Amino acid sequence: MNISTLQPLGWSHFFLQQASTQTFEKLQANTLQAFRISAIHRSVIKGLGNDWNKGEVELLCPENFQPVSEHFGVGDWVIAEPVHEHFRITEVLEAKNQLERLSNRKRQLIAANLDYLFIVTSANSDFNLKRLERYLAMAYESNIEPVIVLNKIDLTDKVDDYLDQIRGLKVHNLVSISMLEPDSLLSLNHYLKAGATIAMVGSSGVGKSSLINALFNHVVELATSVLNSVEVTDNMQATGGIREDDDKGKHTTTSRQLLINQQGVLFIDTPGIRELQLLNAQEGIEQTFNDIVHLARQCKFTNCAHQTEPGCQILQALENGELPLSHWDNYQKLLKEDAFNARSAQGAYAQKQYMKSFSKAINKVQSKHRQNKGK
Ligand SMILES: Nc1nc2c(ncn2[C@@H]2O[C@H](COP(=O)(O)OP(=O)(O)OP(=O)(O)O)[C@@H](O)[C@H]2O)c(=O)[nH]1
Ligand SMILES: [Mg+2]
Ligand SMILES: [Zn+2]
Known part of the structure; x- marks a missing residue:
């Protein structure tokens, strides 16, 4: 392997240094090759390797990397070994992002x-x-x-x-x-x-x-x-x-x-996305809405829920029009959705537990409401 051959595809030391000594030697000897994943279409996976200017190579994906969509995506780097006239993926390298x-x-x-x-x-x-x-x-x-x-x-x-x-x-x-x-x-x-x-x-x-x-x-x-x-x-x-x-x-x-x-x-x-559902994106959401995060930090109470609290900067900004309601709504919606999606991705069991605790909380509020009414 020659680093400069792969450089035009985005290869760098970041990827090379992930290789074990053994893998490194095999890459040098071309008994292993690095490929950048260029297409994933159902079970067909394609990559670009040393001969990338001659076109794509079809890569075989062993079971331990299936389902593919959970292990790597287009743009990822993998290591593969030649098997007859094909290449079989042996390792997926950690991505920069x-x-x-x-x-x-x-x-x-x-x-x-x-x-x-x-x-x-x-x-x-x-x-x-x-x-x-x-x-x-x-x-x-x-x-x-x-x-x-x-x-x-x-x-x-x-x-x-x-x-x-x-x-x-x-x-x-x-x-x-x-x-x-x-x-x-x-x-x-x-x-x-x-x-x-x-x-x-x-x-x-x-x-x-x-x-x-x-x-x-x-x-x-x-x-x-x-x-x-x-x-x-x-x-x-x-x-x-x-x-x-x-x-x-x-x-x-x-x-x-x-x-x-x-x-x-x-x-x-990429194909058009009908509605992008975020996943594990809490920090990204906070960065996108950092104006809100900044305001919230100035609320009188550190645990302000921005509902009825005195000295709430969010409520004040909403009132004087500084903070558009739709912006605030979207922030809350995305945070809630993200938390929900994280549980959803973790599996059906976790999802059930979440729904349980969620309905418990609602019941609590409702019974409190009933108690108050009964008074
Ligand atoms: N008027 C106008 N039409 C455009 C422009 N750019 C793209 N189009 C047209 O918009 C339509 C959709 O373009 P695509 O490039 O296929 O859109 P896409 O985002 O790749 O769509 P998906 O692959 O379905 O996600 C085509 O009919 C294009 O000709 C533009 O600047 N002005
Ligand atoms: Mg398109
Ligand atoms: Zn507040």
């Missing part, structure tokens, strides 16, 4: 080893600040720098309104673009570094795949195309952002895949 969410009551990895998370939204009815807050919390939780990408600005004459709303979220990175205005894409140049990995997330149809295609005309699609043709649903006239094999219109992405363009930027395209 991983994006996860709750899906079907299970933890699901969205992508791993990212430098930036492009949170794509469109300047039309899809736009939703609360949804952006969810994505931000997910990014912060994983220590991945978020970039909010407001796309389809050709569809509105109120771009500044949208931008003002997003600025309220205090994000460092915000760009507004349109596939129909190629110059607008220049604002993304800052993030497009060779060897950097950028994942695109957002609702279906916001233009994640179009953006990957449009940024670089020379995107080399290493992953096999796993796209479904669907009806044209949007009003994009130009086809600049459309894949080569598509002259009809929209293709919805059905699985995650890693793509590398000729400038050496790595992209992870």
